[in-house]
Amino acid sequence: MIPRLGALTQDTLWCFSQVKGTIEIGATEADIISTVEFNHTGELLATGDKGGRVVIFQREQESKNQVHRRGEYNVYSTFQSHEPEFDYLKSLEIEEKINKIRWLPQQNAAYFLLSTNDKTVKLWKVSERDKRPEGYNLKDEEGRLRDPATITTLRVPVLRPMDLMVEATPRRVFANAHTYHINSISVNSDYETYMSADDLRINLWNFEITNQSFNIVDIKPANMEELTEVITAAEFHPHHCNTFVYSSSKGTIRLCDMRASALCDRHTKFFEEPEDPSNRSFFSEIISSISDVKFSHSGRYIMTRDYLTVKVWDLNMENRPIETYQVHDYLRSKLCSLYENDCIFDKFECVWNGSDSVIMTGSYNNFFRMFDRNTKRDVTLEASRENSKPRAILKPRKVCVGGKRRKDEISVDSLDFSKKILHTAWHPSENIIAVAATNNLYIFQDKVN
């Protein structure tokens, strides 16, 4: 089947495909999904949760008989990536929650991914075993040792097929390099290095070396009383292995070039949108804090997410974004209560589709939003069990902002702020999306004609 890239000139119709997880009320906190990521081919989909577990789904081969059904994702492997720890020196507990998963490009039969909690990054190898050796001389079929005196002939062990077994093994553990909490990891396009970023520092690692890393950004002030901003996200350029960006809690993005100096404290480019000082309020800085930054696949643009908007920036223009999309501007009149219940600090992520023509991000009430950069149209969809009939088309949702509420609309006051969609992922080349709604993972696909 020819992969379909991005949105076409007509609006894409999205359909329910699958949902993973249970419906129970009051699900345990460990089940809350904390990260979702497709691998580079889209064949695998990984999730991490608050309980430190990783679940990998694999897309099944499309059957020739069922041309109208696109391949579904089934469980491929699951393992405990991180466990809760206790830092005795600082009297601090270290959460096992998986903050980010990033896949390495596939170079042999095995799959590799990086997963990280607040303090430690791990490289996991996921490999298949479908043959096992049989016919040992010194061991019998159950593995018990045979008495050599009883052996009269020798045979050569042979590999026989067995039921497929998928094993996950930790190959590297990159620990003790971060004083503060890791918020991002990013694999470099050289496939040899990667970076990990915490609130104040960014470190560069070589995949082969676990006991050393280079510090490439350090924004910790000599006097912590002077601290004004923290690093919120960081990512390597998709093609230029010397370039990376990091975003801050003040709504700015810095682009750095590692060829310029070993310590990239001085940025090469500084992206900031000028603010109208008369519009400034107590909330201004908090809602301008960038929760996610992502390069486009082309490497020409970066997208940032702050509390109320998604912005697209052209790397060649630092003084303002080229596009700004309102995610849920109606929340502006709710900022006081959102501050009181801490929702104003929620960190939403954002993603590009494969062709960089559509961007997607989550909101509350299990709503998520898509913006078509070409047609300038947007849509609000909902991840809910009510719309979970196979291939059911998702109906666009609308929030009513006061005045008369139409039948299908929902008013701002009825939104459920505990149902937040923070993590979503878009297949690298097809219109398949994965949406994490608390403890459930929804997979949607565009309508197949």
Next chain:
Amino acid sequence: MSAEVPEGASAEEQKEMEDKVTSPEKAEEAKLKARYPHLGQKPGGSDFLRKRLQKGQKYFDSGDYNMAKAKMKNKQLPTAAPDKTEVTGDHIPTPQDLPQRKPSLVTSKLAG
């Protein structure tokens, strides 16, 4: 004399009144300041950031514990109320008070 708009209101006051009408954000700010008058002068500044950097609960501090033990000698250390879930503040926790942190032994329900 009209009581609604004081005559001769300064341009600044007029703008403030306009802001409250036109800017929902400023209205929300006023609401917040009304509820928490002592809210930091530097919003989103050091206090808020430092709190963010210190995420992670404080539990057993062996220094405090041993100092307190030394001071009190043979006396009993004050124990936590049985319903307390968070062990912080003036109370000095003992190893028995700490909730056990166990790793997830259960497989994720996504894989079910």
